[in-house]
Amino acid sequence: MTDTVGQVRRVFLSITFLRWIGPGLIVPVLVLVLTFNGLDLAQVGIVFAVYGATTVLFELPTGGLADSIGRRSVLIMAGILFIALDVLLLVGTTLPVFLLAAFLGGAGRALSSGPLESWYVDRARAIDPSLVLRKDFSTAGVLEGVALLCGALASVGLANLPPGSIAGLSNVLVSALGAAIADGVFVLAVLGTVREPERSRGSIGSAFGEVPAVIRDGVRIAGSRRSIRLLLGTTFGVAVAAVSIETLWQPRYADLLGGPHEAAKIAGLVVAGFALASVVGSALAQHLPGRLADAPGRSAAVALTFSAFGLVAMAASNDPWLLTFSILCVYAFFALSHVLRQELLHEWVPSERRTTIVSVDSLAGQLGNVGASLVLVPIAGATSIATGWLLGAAAAFVASLVVASVRMPTDAERQQIHAGAPADTA
Numbered sequence: 001m002t003d004t005v006g007q008v009r010r011v012f013l014s015i016t017f018l019r020w021i022g023p024g025l026i027v028p029v030l031v032l033v034l035t036f037n038g039l040d041l042a043q044v045g046i047v048f049a050v051y052g053a054t055t056v057l058f059e060l061p062t063g064g065l066a067d068s069i070g071r072r073s074v075l076i077m078a079g080i081l082f083i084a085l086d087v088l089l090l091v092g093t094t095l096p097v098f099l100l101a102a103f104l105g106g107a108g109r110a111l112s113s114g115p116l117e118s119w120y121v122d123r124a125r126a127i128d129p130s131l132v133l134r135k136d137f138s139t140a141g142v143l144e145g146v147a148l149l150c151g152a153l154a155s156v157g158l159a160n161l162p163p164g165s166i167a168g169l170s171n172v173l174v175s176a177l178g179a180a181i182a183d184g185v186f187v188l189a190v191l192g193t194v195r196e197p198e199r200s201r202g203s204i205g206s207a208f209g210e211v212p213a214v215i216r217d218g219v220r221i222a223g224s225r226r227s228i229r230l231l232l233g234t235t236f237g238v239a240v241a242a243v244s245i246e247t248l249w250q251p252r253y254a255d256l257l258g259g260p261h262e263a264a265k266i267a268g269l270v271v272a273g274f275a276l277a278s279v280v281g282s283a284l285a286q287h288l289p290g291r292l293a294d295a296p297g298r299s300a301a302v303a304l305t306f307s308a309f310g311l312v313a314m315a316a317s318n319d320p321w322l323l324t325f326s327i328l329c330v331y332a333f334f335a336l337s338h339v340l341r342q343e344l345l346h347e348w349v350p351s352e353r354r355t356t357i358v359s360v361d362s363l364a365g366q367l368g369n370v371g372a373s374l375v376l377v378p379i380a381g382a383t384s385i386a387t388g389w390l391l392g393a394a395a396a397f398v399a400s401l402v403v404a405s406v407r408m409p410t411d412a413e414r415q416q417i418h419a420g421a422p423a424d425t426a
Contacts, residue, residue, distance in 0.1 A: 003123065003127065003195075004127065005124050005127050005128050005131060008120060008123045008124050008127065009120070009124065009136055011120075011193045011194060012116065012117075012119075012120035012124075012136065012140065013136070013139055013140055013143055014189065014193070015075075015116055015186070015189055015190060015193065015194065016116065016140045016143050016144055016147075017143040017144070017146065017147045018147070018182070018185055018186040018189050019112065019116070019144075019147070019186055020143075020144045020147035020148050020151070021147045021148075021150060021151045021179075021182040021185075021186075022082060022086065022151065022179040022180075022182040022183040022186065023148065023151065023179070024147055024148035024149065024150060024151015024152050024154070024155070024271075024275065025151040025152075025154055025155050025158075025175045025176075025178045025179040025182060026086065026089070026151075026155075026175055026176060026179040027148075027151075027152070027271060028152050028155045028156070028175070028268040028271045029155055029159065029172060029175045029176075029268075030089075031044055032172050033089050033172055033173060033175075033176060034047060034098060036170070036172045036173070037092060037093050037094075037098075038093065038094075039095060039098065043095050043098075046095075046099070047095075047098050047099060047101075047102045048102070049373075050099050050102040050103055050106065051102040051103075051105055051106040051109075052106065052366065052369055052370055052373070053106070053370070054102065054103050054105075054106025054107055054110070055106040055107075055109045055110050055366050056363065056366045056367065056370060057106075057110075058106070058107050058110035058111070059110045059113060059359050059360075059362055059363040059366060060356070060359055060360065060363060061110075062074065062107075062110045062111045062113070062359065063110075063113065063114055063355045063356040063357075063358060063359025063360070063362075064355075064356050064359075065111075066111075066114065066115040066118065066355040066356075066359075067118075067354070067355045067356050070196055071115035071116065071118055071119040071194075071196060071355060072115075072119070072190065072194045072195070072196055074111050074112075074115045074355075075111075075112065075115050075116060075119075075190045075194065076187055076190055076191065077108075077111050078108045078109075078111035078112035078115075079108075079112075079183055079184075079186050079187035079190060080108075080187060081104045081105065081107055081108030081111065082105070082108045082112075082179075082183040082186070083180055083183045083184055083187070084101075084104045084108075085101050085104050085105035085108060086176050086177075086179040086180035086183060087176075087180055088100060088101035088104070089101055089173075089176040089179075090169075090173055090176040090177055090180065110359070110362075113358065113359055113362040114354075114355040114358030114359050114361075114362065115355050116194075117137070117140070117342070117346075117358065118354040118355040118358060119194065119196060120136070121133065121346050121351075121354060122351050122354065123196070124136075125351070133342075133343050133346055133347070134285060134286060134293075134296070134339065134340070134343045135286045137285070137339050137342045137343055138282050138283060138284075138285040138286040138339045139282075139283075139286070140282075141278065141279075141281070141282025141283075141285070141335055141338065141339050142279045142282045142283050144278070144282070145275045145276065145277075145278035145279035145282060145335070146275070146279055147275075148271070148272075148274075148275035148278070149272050149275035149276055149279065151178075151179075151182070152268050152269075152271040152272040152275060153268070153272050154175075154178060155175045155178070155268050156268035156269065156272070158171065158174045158175050158178060159171045159172070159174075159175070159268065161174070225348060227344070227348045227406050227407070227409075228345065228348050228349070228357065230402050230403060230405060230406050231341055231344060231345050231348075231361065231403065231406060232360065232361055232364040233364070233399070233402045234300070234304075234341060234399045234402045234403040234406075235341070235361050235362075235364040235365045235368070236364045236365065236367060236368040236371075236399075237368065237395045237396065237398050237399030237402065238304065238334065238337065238338075238365070238368070238395075238396065238399050239364070239365040239366070239367075239368025239369050239372065240368045240369075240371065240372040240376065240391075240392065240395035241307065241308075241311060241334075241392040241393070241395045241396040241399070242334065242369075242392075243368070243369050243372035243373060243376065243377070243392075244311070244372060244376055244377075244380070244388050244389055244391060244392030244395075245311075245314075245327060245330065245331075245389070245392065247372075247373065247377050247388075248377070248380055248385045248388050248389065249270070249323075249327060251385060252323065252385050253266070253270070253320060253323070255385075256318070256319070256320045256323065257320060270324065270327075273324065273327075273328055274327070274328070274331050276328075277327075277328040277329070277331040277332040277335070278331050278332065278334070278335040279335075280332045280335075281303075281331065281332035281333060281334065281335030281336040281337075281338075281339075282335045282336070282338075282339055284332070284336050285335075285336050285339035285340060295407070296340040296341075296343055296344055296406075296408065297340070297344060297403050297404060297405065297406035297407055298404055299336075299340050300336075300337045300340040300341050300344075300400075300403045300404075300406075301400040301401070301403050301404035302400070303333040303334075303336040303337040303340070303400075304333065304334075304337050304396050304397070304399050304400035304403065305396075305397060305400045306329070306333045307329075307330045307333040307334055307337070307396045307400075308393040308394070308396040308397040308400065309393075310326050310327070310329040310330035310333065311326075311330055311389045311390070311392045311393035311396060312389075312390065312393045313326040313329075314326040314327060314330070314389045315385075315386040315387075315389040315390050315393070316386070337403075341403065344406055344408065345357070345358065345361060347408055347409055347414075348409060368395075372392075372395075376388055376391050376392065379391065
C-alpha cells in the first residue's frame, strides 16, 4: 500500500518527539550524575570534550553511511548507542567508563544528525513534489521542544521522589534509567514505523565502502554552492552564540542566587523554560506575515539579530528574572531561525546526498561548539561572563548578516540541483 503525505508526516513527527524525551530527562542532571559518581569539574570537562570530539569525528562518515545503507538503519544504530550511553551513566563510577559513555553518545549524536528529516523530505516529496517543508519542520521543532520540556519536568519530578523509591536508585541517577527506557521506546518506534524503498542488495562491506565516495560528493556539492556555504557559515556563528549561553548560564545563576546549590534547585525548571521558548519560536515560523514568509533568509537574519540583542541584555542583567526572560527570548529566536535555515538547506541539496550535506551543516555547528569552548569560554573565565555573552552576541549578529543573502532557489535552479549541477549563482 502506498503511503500518503499525512502518514509519512505522522511518522516523522512522532519519531521526532520520541527522539528528544531521553535527552530531556538526562540533560538537567548530567553534570550532577558525573559529580555524584566522584568526578571533579576538570574531569567533567574532559568527558564533554570527548563527546564533542567524537561527534565531530563521525559527523560526515555517519551522514554518508545514511545515504549509503539507508536512513532507517542508521536511526536504529543511533538509538542503540543512546541506550548504551544511558546505561553507562547509570552504572558507571569511574572516569574511563564515563569516557566510553561520552564516546558512544557522541557517535550516536552523529548518527542521528539528519537521517530522520532526510527520510521525511525524500518520502514526502516523492508523493508530493510541491510540498512546502516549513510547516512540518516548524511542527517538528515544536514537538522537539515539547519532548525536552516533558523530559525536563519528569526529571524534576523524579529528583523529588523519596530516595531509593525506584529500583533503589538515588534521585540523581533515576533520570538515567528513565532516559534508557525512553530511548528504548524510540528504537522500537523506528523499527515499527519507518519504512523506505528497498536498496540494491550487496554486502555490508561494499555498502560501507561507498561511504568515502558519498562524503566526497556531498562535500563537493556543499562547497560548490554559494547558498549552502552561506548557510554553513551561519550555522557556525549560531553555534558559537549558543555555546556562550549553554556553558555560562549555570555559573551566572549561581552568582545571582548565592551559590551552586541554590542554582541546582531550579536547573530543571530553567531547562524546561528553554524548551518552551524553543516551542514558541518553532511555532512562530509557520505564522510569519507574507513578506517575511516569502523570504526565509531575511526572516532568519531578523531572528538572529533579535537573538544578538537578547545576548546583550543577558550581559547587562544583574537580576535572575531579567536574565531568564532574556535567555528565553534568545532561545525562541534561535528556534525560529533554525526552522527557516532548515527549509533553505533542504531546498538547495539533491536528494541522494541530503543526509551527507545535513551532516556537513551539523559538522559546522560542532566546529563552532569546539571553537567557542576553546576560545570564548576561556576568555569569559579570564574576564567576565558578560564578556562571553557579548562575544556570543557578535557571533549571532555576524551570522544574521551572512544568512540575509540566502534565498529560495528558482525553478531553473531546482532542475540544476536535481540534475547534480555543481554550482549556483545565489
